[in-house]
Amino acid sequence: MTTATTLGVDDSVSQWVVELPARSRVFEKNGIDYCCGGKATLRQACAKRHVNPETVIADLLAAGHEPDQKDWSAATLTELADHIESTHHAWLKRELPRTAMLVHRTYTVHGLHYPWLTELKTTYDRFAAEMDAHMFKEEHILFPRIRLIDAKRTDIEVDQPVAIMEHEHDRAGADLEKLQSLSNNYTAPEDACNTFRAMLDALREIQADTHVHVHKENNILFPRAKCSVTSKY
Numbered sequence: 233m234t235t236a237t238t239l240g241v242d243d244s245v246s247q248w249v250v251e252l253p254a255r256s257r258v259f260e261k262n263g264i265d266y267c268c269g270g271k272a273t274l275r276q277a278c279a280k281r282h283v284n285p286e287t288v289i290a291d292l293l294a295a296g297h298e299p300d301q302k303d304w305s306a307a308t309l310t311e312l313a314d315h316i317e318s319t320h321h322a323w324l325k326r327e328l329p330r331t332a333m334l335v336h337r338t339y340t341v342h343g344l345h346y347p348w349l350t351e352l353k354t355t356y357d358r359f360a361a362e363m364d365a366h367m368f369k370e371e372h373i374l375f376p377r378i379r380l381i382d383a384k385r386t387d388i389e390v391d392q393p394v395a396i397m398e399h400e401h402d403r404a405g406a407d408l409e410k411l412q413s414l415s416n417n418y419t420a421p422e423d424a425c426n427t428f429r430a431m432l433d434a435l436r437e438i439q440a441d442t443h444v445h446v447h448k449e450n451n452i453l454f455p456r457a458k459c460s461v462t463s464k465y
Contacts, residue, residue: 235293241285245277246270248292249426253433256426258291260330267426305452309460310382312453313375320445321367327438328360334431342428346421352414356435359407366400369393370449378457388461394454401446408439 239248249256249266259266264277278285304312339353374393381388412418418432 235296237293239274241275241278241289242273244271244273246426248274249429252295253426253429254437255292255295256430256433257330258288258295261291262288264288266430270426304448305456308382309453309457310379312448313378316445316448316453317371317375320441320448321371323441324363324367324438324445327434327441328363331431331434331438332356332360334427334434338428338431341425348414352411355407355410355414359404359411362400362407363404366397366404370397378453381457381460386461390454390457390461394458398450398454401450404442405446408442411435412439 235252237248237251239251245259245264245266249259249270256266259277262278262283263281264283265272269277272280274288275285278288304315307315335353335356339349343349343353374390374397377388377390377393381390412435415432415435418436420429420432424432
């Protein structure tokens, strides 16, 4: 799926990001400065970094987090756990440090002018740290137990770790709602630079992906795992 645009190779890098902030990831991947150096045309920026502008444009048009269309309720518990790790966990492990950098830069430059950025940074830092710990516990404690259920083990206890994970999901959801509220639904101020805009877009993407991520766990994986266990330790 691609996004429609009237922009071309002779439009500025800045315009590409203003139109769709998710494109900042493409420029970061190619080492192209979309903030301070955003006045350069895409052609000039690609020439400076020795990258093919046609390839960059193709990536720019495809930028954005695509929704997951598969019916995961028909998958095995192992398939769904593997998918959550390889898709949502892997994506978050890339996005959390990237977004932390954007939050820090935006707060450092604009914190005095926009005091709400202080609370946003505190909230995000807590959310990111807790999500890192949360994913570790899922990958090393809960998901291995769930995979054993598919292996016909009937002595698996999952109720307690599931309850802990669901509680942590609630806390993460509350932090995401706070980030959305503090930023006025991720609305960039009129004078926002591209780093500011990229930060808000990154937070929006994290919230959207986390909603899908938690849905797959709370509403599909966890209930099925609990129902599949016929006896406990």
